[in-house]
Amino acid sequence: xxxxxxxxxxxxxxxxxxxxxxxxxxxxxxxxxxxxxxxxxxxxxxxxxxxxxxxxxxxxxxxxxxxxxxxxxxxxxxxxxxxxxxxxxxxxxxxxxxxxxxxxxxxxxxxxxxxxxxxxxxxxxxxxxxxxxxxxxxxxxxxxxxxxxxxxxxxxxxxxxxxxxxxxxxxxxxxxxxxxxxxxxxxxxxxxxxxxxxxxxxxxxxxxxxxxxxxxxxxxxxxxxxxxxxxxxxxxxxxxxxxxxxxxxxxxxxxxxxxxxxxxxxxxxxxxxxxxxxxxxxxxxxxxxxxxxxxxxxxxxxxxxxxxxxxx
Amino acid sequence: xxxxxxxxxxxxxxxxxxxxxxxxxxxxxxxxxxxxxxxxxxxxxxxxxxxxxxxxxxxxxxxxxxxxxxxxxxxxxxxxxxxxxxxxxxxxxxxxxxxxxxxxxxxxxxxxxxxxxxxxxxxxxxxxxxxxxxxxxxxxxxxxxxxxxxxxxxxxxxxxxxxxxxxxxxxxxxxxxxxxxxxxxxxxxxxxxxxxxxxxxxxxxxxxxxxxxxxxxxxxxxxxxxxxxxxxxxxxxxxxxxxxxxxxxxxxxxxxxxxxxxxxxxxxxxxxxxxxxxxxxxxxxxxxxxxxxxxxxxxxxxxxxxxxxxxxxxxxxxxxxxxxxxxxx
Numbered sequence: 001x002x003x004x005x006x007x008x009x010x011x012x013x014x015x016x017x018x019x020x021x022x023x024x025x026x027x028x029x030x031x032x033x034x035x036x037x038x039x040x041x042x043x044x045x046x047x048x049x050x051x052x053x054x055x056x057x058x059x060x061x062x063x064x065x066x067x068x069x070x071x072x073x074x075x076x077x078x079x080x081x082x083x084x085x086x087x088x089x090x091x092x093x094x095x096x097x098x099x100x101x102x103x104x105x106x107x108x109x110x111x112x113x114x115x116x117x118x119x120x121x122x123x124x125x126x127x128x129x130x131x132x133x134x135x136x137x138x139x140x141x142x143x144x145x146x147x148x149x150x151x152x153x154x155x156x157x158x159x160x161x162x163x164x165x166x167x168x169x170x171x172x173x174x175x176x177x178x179x180x181x182x183x184x185x186x187x188x189x190x191x192x193x194x195x196x197x198x199x200x201x202x203x204x205x206x207x208x209x210x211x212x213x214x215x216x217x218x219x220x221x222x223x224x225x226x227x228x229x230x231x232x233x234x235x236x237x238x239x240x241x242x243x244x245x246x247x248x249x250x251x252x253x254x255x256x257x258x259x260x261x262x263x264x265x266x267x268x269x270x271x272x273x274x275x276x277x278x279x280x281x282x283x284x285x286x287x288x289x290x291x292x293x294x295x296x297x298x299x300x301x302x303x304x305x306x307x308x309x310x311x312x
Numbered sequence: 313x314x315x316x317x318x319x320x321x322x323x324x325x326x327x328x329x330x331x332x333x334x335x336x337x338x339x340x341x342x343x344x345x346x347x348x349x350x351x352x353x354x355x356x357x358x359x360x361x362x363x364x365x366x367x368x369x370x371x372x373x374x375x376x377x378x379x380x381x382x383x384x385x386x387x388x389x390x391x392x393x394x395x396x397x398x399x400x401x402x403x404x405x406x407x408x409x410x411x412x413x414x415x416x417x418x419x420x421x422x423x424x425x426x427x428x429x430x431x432x433x434x435x436x437x438x439x440x441x442x443x444x445x446x447x448x449x450x451x452x453x454x455x456x457x458x459x460x461x462x463x464x465x466x467x468x469x470x471x472x473x474x475x476x477x478x479x480x481x482x483x484x485x486x487x488x489x490x491x492x493x494x495x496x497x498x499x500x501x502x503x504x505x506x507x508x509x510x511x512x513x514x515x516x517x518x519x520x521x522x523x524x525x526x527x528x529x530x531x532x533x534x535x536x537x538x539x540x541x542x543x544x545x546x547x548x549x550x551x552x553x554x555x556x557x558x559x560x561x562x563x564x565x566x567x568x569x570x571x572x573x574x575x576x577x578x579x580x581x582x583x584x585x586x587x588x589x590x591x592x593x594x595x596x597x598x599x600x601x602x603x604x605x606x607x608x609x610x611x612x613x614x615x616x617x618x619x620x621x622x623x624x625x626x627x628x629x630x631x632x633x634x635x636x637x638x639x640x641x
Contacts, residue, residue, distance in 0.1 A: 133545075134535050136552040157549050162539060169538055175549055176556045200466040207464035207499045212429050212488040215463070219487035219505035222466035223553045226506050230560045 010278030019052030021174030022197030028264030035268025350379025351527025
């Protein structure tokens with residue numbers, strides 16, 4: 001099978017692209033989208049959470065235009081030293097006023113990607129999921145300026161400041177919806193591609209030598225992972241959920257966007273090759289991504305027996 | 313002004329047997345598993361819940377716990393008959409210095425920034441060996457399991473054999489604060505990162521009825537408190553995540569088993585504040601005792617689904633779970 005193959009007809013419609021949480025690793029979703037578009041697979045709606053919302057918002061302006069813009073966005077962010085400097089990042093994280101500084105940098109990049117586009121009248125229906133820290137539940141943002149929706153949805157604690165909006169304090173959608181599948185189904189999706197960049201896991205030797213704050217970050221991504229896995233298993237009982245995953249990587253390393261995009265593309269192609277039969281019945285479809293996954297990173301497996309169709 | 317005393321009335325309503333116990337056990341599908349959640353100093357809530365349960369005829373066929381819930385669970389699994397009295401003794405003496413040492417911040421802050429954990433687990437190891445007589449799982453009289461998070465894979469891991477103290481230390485190794493503990497060659501940390509309330513693992517291990525002993529919560533913060541400081545913000549984020557994880561666990565368990573969620577107080581202090589443990593236990597005893605009396609007042613088998621107070625809509629937001637409200641009278 002090659003990139004000329006059209007695999008657009010093999011999905012129950014409407015088809016949703018769901019772009020999950022993963023901070024810097026969300027760059028890989030751009031490669032995944034390229035692989036899907038290369039086989040003619042186009043979404044009827046897109047749902048993003050956390051940094052996946054950047055990609056969702058861009059796709060809403062039109063798939064082809066969105067993908068081109070996104071590649072540039074992630075490459076620009078990778079070489080913006082004000083953004084990627086670890087030292088400045090730590091200072092911004094520890095001092096609330098400085099994290100407004102991060103917000104300014106991020107907003108600037110977002111604005112050159114999204115302009116003043118609106119989600120209401122977008123060519124592709126889109127929704128960005130944020131967490132309201134007051135009520136503790138997921139909030140779906142599908143109206144208003146795309147930039148504002150992403151600023152709220154991607155406000156990962158310590159990286160970007162939460163957005164106060166009326167009675168709500170909006171932050172990282174990943175806190176309660178790292179894989180916003182139920183939101184996609186609620187919007188009418190009858191099949192879903194989950195662009196999953198939230199894998200966690202590391203070698204045992206690495207796990208032995210974690211610093212105290214690294215252990216805290218690991219716990220955060222473990223909590224995200226256990227939610228995403230439970231959600232995938234649950235929603236896969238209702239509709240086909242096709243999962244494209246990249247292996248675990250650093251959440252905060254924005255410099256490797258280029259190789260992340262290549263890895264995403266590769267993962268997408270591999271999955272689409274395996275999916276030559278198409279999807280119709282509800283279930284979880286995916287390709288086991290090597291050692292990391294088999295070492296147990298599919299979390300809360302016990303919630304539901306997960307049937308991974310590793311047909312490659 | 314000091315807060316009001318919490319002292320339950322001597323004989324609440326409900327159907328009691330000749331021995332004075334509320335009869336509930338025959339209406340539960342065996343095996344019955346007690347699920348004990350983590351929560352630091354809020355673990356004292358479970359002492360109050362076990363007090364209330366001791367006024368019923370419910371006895372666990374197995375116990376599973378995470379973090380402080382694993383500690384309480386191990387005490388109960390050693391000798392269920394004396395669990396309430398022994399927990400009273402433990403909670404009367406337990407404080408932060410027993411778990412982290414006397415001067416853990418002062419001694420270590422210079423090296424802490426680059427180390428694997430801010431505190432050491434030797435004080436906790438000492439405390440555990442003083443509290444428990446058992447050293448291995450096989451010495452316990454009720455089958456017991458402790459939940460940890462495998463640091464490398466991030467997955468929940470269930471321990472039910474071998475060294476008990478190591479498993480408990482690992483289960484309560486709060487990420488960043490206490491060091492991971494190596495079990496079978498793999499580092500393990502607090503189960504809070506994967507299954508703080510291990511209700512679904514209990515069902516997977518064969519339980520048909522799950523009695524949930526949670527640890528209560530702090531009051532919901534006002535909006536401006538949340539953004540007051542970075543530490544407040546992070547505290548709120550973890551509490552929202554853990555609430556969401558609890559919903560997922562209860563939902564996943566209540567699809568296939570009878571799940572009884574005992575009510576817990578929602579106005580507790582910090583999870584590392586050991587000064588209010590007596591008060592937490594008194595409040596949870598009062599709440600759970602009324603709940604169990606109301607439950608004893610209903611009739612028939614307790615069916616698959618979530619049995620809880622009406623305001624506990626936690627897991628039903630996810631749909632597909634049968635809700636059996638236990639109405640207060």
